Amino acid sequence: MEFIYEVEGGNFIKAGNASSAVKKTLKQLNVDPKIVKRTVVALYEAEVNIVAHAYRGSITVNINARSIRIILDDDGPGIPDIELAMRQGYSTASPKVREMGFGAGMGLPNIKKNVDELNMSSIVNKGTKVEMITYL
Amino acid sequence: MKIKEIAKVLNAQVVCGLEYVDNEITRGFASDLMSDVLTLDTDKMVLITGLANVQTIRTVEMSDVNCIVFVRNKQVTPQMLELARLESLVLIQCEYSMFKAVGILYAAGLLPVY
Numbered sequence: 503m504e505f506i507y508e509v510e511g512g513n514f515i516k517a518g519n520a521s522s523a524v525k526k527t528l529k530q531l532n533v534d535p536k537i538v539k540r541t542v543v544a545l546y547e548a549e550v551n552i553v554a555h556a557y558r559g560s561i562t563v564n565i566n567a568r569s570i571r572i573i574l575d576d577d578g579p580g581i582p583d584i585e586l587a588m589r590q591g592y593s594t595a596s597p598k599v600r601e602m603g604f605g606a607g608m609g610l611p612n613i614k615k616n617v618d619e620l621n622m623s624s625i626v627n628k629g630t631k632v633e634m635i636t637y638l
Numbered sequence: 639m640k641i642k643e644i645a646k647v648l649n650a651q652v653v654c655g656l657e658y659v660d661n662e663i664t665r666g667f668a669s670d671l672m673s674d675v676l677t678l679d680t681d682k683m684v685l686i687t688g689l690a691n692v693q694t695i696r697t698v699e700m701s702d703v704n705c706i707v708f709v710r711n712k713q714v715t716p717q718m719l720e721l722a723r724l725e726s727l728v729l730i731q732c733e734y735s736m737f738k739a740v741g742i743l744y745a746a747g748l749l750p751v752y
Contacts, residue, residue: 515692517696518699535702539700539701542700546676547676550693602672602689602691602693603671604671608671608676612673
């Protein structure tokens with residue numbers, strides 16, 4: 503099955519709404535709670551990244567008997583150096599993002615830790631695409 | 639210790655989730671950085687934080703944490719309350735500094751996460 507969510511850049515009130523909805527769905531599908539937690543923690547960090555850095559984005563969640571595959575696609579400034587962005591402690595977050603309790607350069611490492619596969623591609627001044635796969 | 643004992647030793651007010659105050663908590667984690675909270679995998683944990691916004695609530699929701707103590711007299715907003723009710727969370731408002739609050743909870747027997 504497939505679910506699609508829209509994410510608004512800069513709207514911190516709504517940040518996490520998609521992750522919350524996905525968590526409820528995975529619980530309803532009786533997915534192992536440990537896998538639910540890993541998946542939604544990674545998704546929430548990625549959703550916050552869209553809100554923090556991009557203008558808008560979409561989250562597409564595909565669930566089947568073998569895996570949970572999530573694609574986050576945003577229109578935004580893009581990431582010039584993905585390797586650098588993956589480094590713990592590296593951040594380009596605004597003071598507003600830090601006020602929300604994020605922006606310490608832990609999001610991407612945290613995402614990587616919690617999913618089985620992480621693929622990222624980015625075009626500067628266009629946007630970033632993140633694919634996260636968790637095997638069931 | 640029970641959540642109601644946490645509120646009592648901190649001289650603090652339970653502002654949401656009164657029906658869950660008999661639940662047991664064994665460990666505490668104090669942070670204003672939500673990404674640090676999201677790295678944890680600990681059951682029966684209370685988050686002690688000075689960060690009072692909607693993302694604090696979302697963070698504990700994703701982390702399967704059910705109780706938050708807001709220190710430094712930070713106030714819970716109506717939006718936070720609404721979300722917390724939906725997620726069956728206990729929210730506690732405490733006037734003490736984070737240092738004082740965690741000191742009291744540690745002395746009362748709450749264990750660290752690491």
